Amino acid sequence: MKDKGQGKNFECDIEMKLQYSYYQNQDVIFLAKDLLGKILFTQINDEITAGIIVETEAYFGVLDKASHAYGGRRTNRTEILYHEGGISYVYLCYGIHHLFNIVTSVKDEPHAVLIRAVEPLVGKDIMELRRNMPFTKAAITSGPGSAAKALGIDRSFNKKDLSGEEIWIEDHGIRYTSDQIIEGPRIGVAYAQEDALLPWRFFVKGNPYVSKPNKG
DNA sequence: AAACGGATTGGCT
DNA sequence: GCCAATCCGTTTC
Numbered sequence: 001m002k003d004k005g006q007g008k009n010f011e012c013d014i015e016m017k018l019q020y021s022y023y024q025n026q027d028v029i030f031l032a033k034d035l036l037g038k039i040l041f042t043q044i045n046d047e048i049t050a051g052i053i054v055e056t057e058a059y060f061g062v063l064d065k066a067s068h069a070y071g072g073r074r075t076n077r078t079e080i081l082y083h084e085g086g087i088s089y090v091y092l093c094y095g096i097h098h099l100f101n102i103v104t105s106v107k108d109e110p111h112a113v114l115i116r117a118v119e120p121l122v123g124k125d126i127m128e129l130r131r132n133m134p135f136t137k138a139a140i141t142s143g144p145g146s147a148a149k150a151l152g153i154d155r156s157f158n159k160k161d162l163s164g165e166e167i168w169i170e171d172h173g174i175r176y177t178s179d180q181i182i183e184g185p186r187i188g189v190a191y192a193q194e195d196a197l198l199p200w201r202f203f204v205k206g207n208p209y210v211s212k213p214n215k216g
Numbered sequence: 217a218a219a220c221g222g223a224t225t226g227g228c229t
Numbered sequence: 230g231c232c233a234a235t236c237c238g239t240t241t242c
Binding site: 057059066067068091092093094095096097099101114116139143144145146186187188189191192211 | 221222223224225226
């Protein structure tokens, strides 16, 4: 792969970029797992950063007490989740952190995948400036708030087309076997009662950028 | 119109 | 390990 001329138009871009049909898969658990190893890109003012997705969580639409769409809730904020798959859902958490989600499945089925950690791949120097720490520190992209910040994702990235020029995902052929993927309960969703125990967090075994707790 | 609380993080003890 | 930071969508009065 080459990266020439202002960092735009990666060679083989057409074949590598995930298309709408990928995101419209109705099995969000499958997608959360399948997204491990895919490359998440952003381009802001001609500056490209990208990271390998190494940790995700699935949010299972109206049936999931941890989901913002639980019980079919439709508010101004959550309306985007009911859109057909292939766009972003970014919201502010604790007043400080922007959390990036991928809206998946078909229209009116509000499934989503939270990106919890990436491994820096492109534009590490830019990530260092955004995070004010060296990329040798795993914390630079570990955890959903940190990963989003390193990639320059803020509220302006809400409702973005994931097949566009500002944010997209590529498949570079990285694959993990089932024994390289750890499944476990999601983080920070104690309010979801019994659904907090569902094993819908997925991460790459041994990857240093996976957020804590990272045992398995 | 006012209060509540969260899909977190980093700094300090 | 503990806890403050800090915003705004959502709920409640």
